[in-house]
Amino acid sequence: MNGAQSAIRTLADAGVDVCLANPGTSEMHFVAALDSVPGMRGVLCVDEGVVTGAADGYARMTGRPAATLLHLGPGLANGLANLHNARRAYTPVVNLVGDHATGHKRHDAPLESDIEALAGTLNGWVRRSASVAEVGADVAAAVSAAQDAPGGVATVILPADVSWDEGGEPHEAVAPRGPGAVSRRTIGAAAEALRSGEPVALLLGGEACRAEGLLAASRIAVATGARTFTETFPARLERGAGLPAVERLGYVPEHAAHQLEGVRHVIAAGARPPVSFFAYPGRRGELAPEDAAVLALDEPGQDVVAALNELAELLAEGVEPLCAKESRPDVPEGPLTAQNWVDVIGAVLPERAIISDETNTSGLMLPGAMFGSPRHDVLALTGGAIGQGMPVATGAALAAPDRPVINLQADGSALYTITALWTQARENLDVTTVLLNNRAYAILRMELHRVGADASGKKANELLDLSRPDLDFVRIAEGMGVPATRATTGGELAEQLTRAIAEPGPHLIEALVPPLL
């Protein structure tokens, strides 16, 4: 077999059976090999931001990496923003980046590019396959490295000749490094803070945002009076009736500071110590009060859920968690507003939904409407690089074809990776996109005020305005093969959303929602 065939066989043997692809000439042998080696599903995305974001969404739902297939440096560059988000989510992803044949590099052909430097910005594992004999081992090592706790992005650079040469050997799967244990000493320090009688905030992130971690944290909170929060943008949060209703830490630093006001201890469990998304003139970057002690319960790659369970055993023996009861908001009457649209989602959310949430300012009120809805998963914008929501929804639907995926999507962010719709149509994925069109970069309008800049100028405001011309997402979706409707009232949105979820395949609903601010 050739190198490409050995790569695919190695991937499949290691449980990587989906390849999100935007290939070019240097990847043609890999593409051809998809037919001769069984066990790999190729999914075409028409830009690389969709490739990498879908790989992220896929792995957030399965726990297993998908492979990406990317075309030299420019292909990797186009996919880097969503790989940045994946990195921040600790999502396992295996990139296969084709390169010029080894002997062609010296010619400085038009697509010659520094792939190692680009991949290096992801702080992950990077290796260039030096010969066909090594491809199998390199790919096996990459799959393993991507899954080493806590998970990350691994990149194999595949020169074209290494793919086309004969003599490839598949390599058996290499076991990844599992999570380590949190030290007794750290657990003891956390327990001491929680027992101190002083106000404590428990900030949950990563694996701690799944059911088991949330339940343990809730027991601790009930027993000790600690406040619990999730990080602002968790990779995967379980939410809904039967689970603790944990508020997320606010995006706006004044909000987060208010949430943490008066606490003397912040225990970060699966989360980084809380800092503001951006700096603002004259404001500290840390969100915890200046006199609060910040304790990291775990380091990346340690088993934070086990640590929370241990703390719960120490501090809350026999204490039950406090879980949300089933309860849904009413469908609001009249025109949609930034406040009321979330109630429609809460009102009609189906069982076992996956929500890809890139609502930005439009979604500030969302969690409150959802705590009593049927249990669901939320996939959030982990790294702040916008254009994640639609690809992640695409990958989640590939990962969980038996579950409805709802992509709650801000307009400005949608435009970066709008072609995800085409892939959803091609693969007939059950994704319903609720496109929140407020015709502005509303978050930037807010930020323009917040940074203290003079926000009255005409030129400045034009750079934050998405009207002139208004975007018509119904037409755009239809142009990409996805049936679409428009909703302007709560009733319309509820009716269209219910119908879209009931019908197989992708749908888009453009919800005209005025900006919050």
Added chain:
Amino acid sequence: MNGAQSAIRTLADAGVDVCLANPGTSEMHFVAALDSVPGMRGVLCVDEGVVTGAADGYARMTGRPAATLLHLGPGLANGLANLHNARRAYTPVVNLVGDHATGHKRHDAPLESDIEALAGTLNGWVRRSASVAEVGADVAAAVSAAQDAPGGVATVILPADVSWDEGGEPHEAVAPRGPGAVSRRTIGAAAEALRSGEPVALLLGGEACRAEGLLAASRIAVATGARTFTETFPARLERGAGLPAVERLGYVPEHAAHQLEGVRHVIAAGARPPVSFFAYPGRRGELAPEDAAVLALDEPGQDVVAALNELAELLAEGVEPLCAKESRPDVPEGPLTAQNWVDVIGAVLPERAIISDETNTSGLMLPGAMFGSPRHDVLALTGGAIGQGMPVATGAALAAPDRPVINLQADGSALYTITALWTQARENLDVTTVLLNNRAYAILRMELHRVGADASGKKANELLDLSRPDLDFVRIAEGMGVPATRATTGGELAEQLTRAIAEPGPHLIEALVPPLL
């Protein structure tokens, strides 16, 4: 004034008066400053591939850089593919990349990223402004560096605090380094080859593809019998009646090898020595015959046009260039084909048009139809990173509002930067996009065969197929505010193109053209 204001004043004083922007929070002071400092036009693009590609198109037509405004590492990453193309075109571009405030870097906030490493892949000038007092000097140095012959991409990283701090000083413009002279010795060696009586190919690129260089090369060719070619994808080629009809070197290596068959000397003038775009099993990367001597007439940054003029004086005194006469193809009857659509363009091309050409396989026949059309400029895909055509057309229209811009655009490539249409609509730019929809990555189908891979597989072919669902570019364009029509015959395309060019503002014509192969 604050740092942002000093940056804008410095740019404007150095003649940089257009800023293509996709800003975020870290750029808000820069955005605000656009109103307080005169002389800068801000143009919003809704993804960064459009920002950087438009900056490239703008500078190809004006010779002056535009500024880009990008949001941290992910924003720069999204724009890197078209910066790669700009780098390969030697286009001057000044990137302004906002970053977290200096003191916020250590917090590892979600958007923390290695901007220097990303910018470093462009092999250009990169500097991080360390304080508000230095911003003016840094920006002036960047504008100068971008314009140092032969031109390149310069990047200033602007931490948010450096933008918002008071104490900024605009810096006066710094003169860039002009082109150097080609040595007498090199000119002598070229003259000797041209006088040798042996077959010579003169390969023109860069500045040599403008009228003056083409005319000098034609005189040399007439006098010596040398064959002339342009590089396959010139940054800016002048073409049409009254100019020499210079064939371009073929993209397919067999074609290029045929063009260069039997030559004993290849003189590269403003071009790199000819190599194939990709490697293929068992084929040399060099396109010149093995026994041919390859001579670079110039190094990047040397005045190749002066060298060609000097050679023409030496070898072709009193010899006239051979120029194309006015002559237009007839508008073909019946359905559009991969062969005949180019005749429509040749038949109706207006005076002084600018063509942004990202036709890929659909455009193989294009040059032949255009040599006798009115004189026009062609901007080609210099670096092979697809998604260039629509942004470059956008930038060219900003640069030359008095000239019609025609974007000949392949379907697959269009999807990377389709939101350029929205910017064209907002700025009411006279761009007519002829979207060549063949419903496939036709170039990859060709490459799949060419690399010797087994091309019969179902999975492989699905990854190269853009049908299922068919893309409807008319709806997509309308959704972005651009009026659109569809053409299936030569007559329809001619009629729609003529009307679109006559009407102000952008238009899109979806031309259904079956694949060439």
